[in-house]
Amino acid sequence: MDRTVRAFADRMATRRSVRHFSAEPVPLEVIEQAVRAAASAPSGANLQPWRFVVVTDAQRKRRLRQAAESEEREFYTRRASAEWLQAVAPIGTDWEKPFLEVAPVVIVVFEVHQGPRTPKPYYVKESVGIAVGVLITALHLSGLATLTHTPSPMRFLNEICDRPAEERACVVMPVGYPADGVTVPQLTRKPLSEVLVRR
Incomplete structure (x- = not known):
């Protein structure tokens, strides 16, 4: 038991968000099994209020990127606070989101709310x-990289993904292999002694 959880924790400690992807295709069977794992997550009254839209079509990804960048440009230049911009500066993120078009797969996760059919x-x-946490874990353990992207607002995703109004996008996840020579910011995680409280 101890060996298993330590090995899992060590493996997850190597997980990093990637913003530069290779365009190399990934096995869609792996994506499907990762979504299958995510769909095993617990949910309120076991109603499983999620939808995972797997986008691989190049034109649809281009539309997604264009719409997301339009919202992000507005956010970064007009709505974001100076405090928030300072907080994300070490990560090097901005309104440009080429990963939405370059990554071979983009998974858009929707929350399913009450509607005519739900x-x-x-x-x-x-x-x-x-469920998103399980999905991130499954993708990492399969050897794929991903990133959680949350443009705001996200209503444009319903049209691009052909989803009904009762579904609301909550996160966009490009998935693929890291680009050759990609680097990630040097970040540290809080030690266990800081996040674990015993009583």
Whole structure:
């Protein structure tokens, strides 16, 4: 038991968000199995209020990038606070999102709310958040890189992904192999002694 969880924790400690992807195709069977793992997450009343839209079509990815960059440009230049911009400066992120077009796969995760074809769900954000965590883990363990991207607002994703109004996008995840020679910011994680509280 101890060996298993230590090995898992060590493997997950190597996970990093990647913003520069190779265009090399990835096995779609791996993507499907990662989504299968994500869909095993617990959910309020077991209503499983999630939808995972796997986008591989080049034109659709281009539209997604253009719409996301339009929202992000507005956010970075007009709406973002100086404090927030300072906080993300070490990561090197800005309004340009080429990874949405370059990555071979983009997974758009939607929350499923009450609608004409869907019952009222419970604890939607909590349930979908857990599922996204499982998805990130499954993709990392399969050897693929990903990133959680949250343009705001995200209503444009319903049209691009052909989803009904009761579905609301919550995260966009480009998936693929890291680009050759890609580097990531030098970040440190808080030590266990700082995040674990015993009582």
